[in-house]
Amino acid sequence: MLSSNTFVDPGKMKDYHYTGPVEHRFSPYSFNGGTVLAVAGEDFAIVASDTRLSEGYSIHSRDSPKCYKLTDTTVIGCSGFHGDCLTLTKIIDARLKMYKHSNNKTMTSGAIAAMLSTILYGRRFFPYYVYNIIGGLDEHGKGAVYSFDPVGSYQRDTYKAGGSASAMLQPLLDNQIGFKNMEGVQHVPLTKDKAVQLVKDVFISAAERDVYTGDALRVCIVTKEGISEQTVPLRKD
Amino acid sequence: MALSNVLQAPAAGFNFDHAARNAEFEALFDGQVPKPVKTGTTIAGVVFKDGVVLGADTRATSSEVVADKMCTKIHYIAPNIYCCGAGTAADTEKTTELLSSNLTIFSLNSGRNPRVVMAVNILQEMLYRYHGQIGASLILGGVDCTGNHLYTVGLYGSVNTMPYLAMGSGDLAALGILEDGYKPDLELDKAKELVRTAIHAGIMNDLASGNNIDICVITREGADYIRPYQVSEYKDKRKTKYKYGAGTTAVLTEKVVPVKLEVVEETVQRNGYSLICDAVTP
Numbered sequence: 150m151l152s153s154n155t156f157v158d159p160g161k162m163k164d165y166h167y168t169g170p171v172e173h174r175f176s177p178y179s180f181n182g183g184t185v186l187a188v189a190g191e192d193f194a195i196v197a198s199d200t201r202l203s204e205g206y207s208i209h210s211r212d213s214p215k216c217y218k219l220t221d222t223t224v225i226g227c228s229g230f231h232g233d234c235l236t237l238t239k240i241i242d243a244r245l246k247m248y249k250h251s252n253n254k255t256m257t258s259g260a261i262a263a264m265l266s267t268i269l270y271g272r273r274f275f276p277y278y279v280y281n282i283i284g285g286l287d288e289h290g291k292g293a294v295y296s297f298d299p300v301g302s303y304q305r306d307t308y309k310a311g312g313s314a315s316a317m318l319q320p321l322l323d324n325q326i327g328f329k330n331m332e333g334v335q336h337v338p339l340t341k342d343k344a345v346q347l348v349k350d351v352f353i354s355a356a357e358r359d360v361y362t363g364d365a366l367r368v369c370i371v372t373k374e375g376i377s378e379q380t381v382p383l384r385k386d
Numbered sequence: 387m388a389l390s391n392v393l394q395a396p397a398a399g400f401n402f403d404h405a406a407r408n409a410e411f412e413a414l415f416d417g418q419v420p421k422p423v424k425t426g427t428t429i430a431g432v433v434f435k436d437g438v439v440l441g442a443d444t445r446a447t448s449s450e451v452v453a454d455k456m457c458t459k460i461h462y463i464a465p466n467i468y469c470c471g472a473g474t475a476a477d478t479e480k481t482t483e484l485l486s487s488n489l490t491i492f493s494l495n496s497g498r499n500p501r502v503v504m505a506v507n508i509l510q511e512m513l514y515r516y517h518g519q520i521g522a523s524l525i526l527g528g529v530d531c532t533g534n535h536l537y538t539v540g541l542y543g544s545v546n547t548m549p550y551l552a553m554g555s556g557d558l559a560a561l562g563i564l565e566d567g568y569k570p571d572l573e574l575d576k577a578k579e580l581v582r583t584a585i586h587a588g589i590m591n592d593l594a595s596g597n598n599i600d601i602c603v604i605t606r607e608g609a610d611y612i613r614p615y616q617v618s619e620y621k622d623k624r625k626t627k628y629k630y631g632a633g634t635t636a637v638l639t640e641k642v643v644p645v646k647l648e649v650v651e652e653t654v655q656r657n658g659y660s661l662i663c664d665a666v667t668p
Binding site: 207331358359 | 426445447450455555589590591592593594595596597618620622623624625626628630631634635636
């Protein structure tokens with residue numbers, strides 16, 4: 150870019166000689182795209198993600214889901230830098246096993262969330278470039294969603310979208326699940342089927358306008374019976 | 387006296403009038419200068435036996451958001467010359483409009499159809515003068531008295547001519563198809579299919595290209611602009627209708643102002659209107 154001090158004296162040619170130490174930059178991160186979404190209901194939780202893995206304007210894979218099953222009652226969705234997503238999920242799996250062997254019980258969703266927060270903050274000065282959302286059932290069997298930032302700040306939510314199309318999905322969820330910005334509408338509690346349909350519709354919309362979201366949608370539904378999965382095709386272009 | 391820019395010749399050398407203003411803009415926006423809409427495109431052209439086929443996708447992106455799902459990337463230059471544009475949307479639009487105006491003035495002054503080489507030279511001159519600051523990469527195709535022509539003009543003013551070309555962010559994907567499938571003296575159907583497959587490859591493999599495919603066939607007889615040639619196979623499959631009843635947005639105050647009208651003239655059109663409509667739509 151032209152800066153004002155270069156053009157002020159147009160008669161002077163730029164000097165072609167070594168000006169001193171030159172900084173070269175290698176970035177340890179890269180953005181691999183992807184969107185994740187989690188919704189908590191009365192007795193269920195849904196974690197959904199698209200399956201496109203991209204870099205720049207190219208596609209690495211059309212079948213790389215971002216939901217990872219942690220326990221029978223918890224699923225985590227990770228989007229951002231794929232290398233860090235893979236390593237982070239391996240670390241969480243290892244810590245879950247250690248907990249099971251020491252305490253003779255499976256970690257609850259709340260405990261996993263608290264642990265993840267510490268793991269992420271442990272790398273405060275070279276963070277995991279991952280946007281996490283945990284969805285599952287709490288100790289009382291109610292749906293729970295925990296959303297994180299890359300360095301470990303988290304809170305329990307009813308619904309949350311993360312990843313590249315999060316800014317497009319979140320307002321729609323605020324309106325349809327949180328009933329925000331609406332008057333005189335009955336606050337009907339969300340049923341499992343309605344929630345799944347809403348999630349599918351919302352991702353179809355996101356795929357229309359976000360280039361990093363598409364190919365297919367993987368929906369994981371967590372209930373006390375277990376975790377069921379559904380795959381829905383999305384735009385491939 | 388052929389071109390509009392002859393009346394007021396542009397100043398010699400590079401124009402740095404806006405450099406100080408641009409530098410201040412960057413400071414105002416804290417480095418996050420608003421990004422222009424880029425077409426992030428796949429465009430391609432092929433010369434066949436009787437003329438030229440041009441093709442383009444229809445997606446315009448603004449960083450990673452799709453700004454327009456049905457934008458026009460094949461621009462009219464003259465009845466026998468069309469131009470596909472990749473790069474900054476405003477730049478391709480305005481550059482091709484300027485070119486089209488200049489060639490129309492030339493046609494009127496000389497009584498001749500413009501030749502493709504003239505269009506190429508005007509574009510090259512203008513883009514070189516702006517030293518790449520105008521972000522327009524163009525593929526020009528046309529048929530004139532000297533034959534069938536296909537040229538590409540790059541950002542900085544470079545010109546190439548080849549029987550098959552592709553530009554934009556999806557150019558490598560499209561070029562793979564063109565390199566494999568191109569043969570000299572193709573028939574019209576084979577040429578259209580080749581260009582369609584090339585653009586389709588760009589759409590599937592490039593994130594910044596997508597949606598529908600437009601094709602323009604130019605022959606001695608004239609131009610056949612088929613928009614869209616192929617509609618995207620990905621249709622809106624949403625099940626639920628998201629509609630809001632009246633009053634969902636809170637009504638705070640209501641003021642009704644009746645507008646006083648006086649009937650001055652009344653005309654009733656029935657069959658005549660629909661006949662006119664049919665003649666206009668292709």
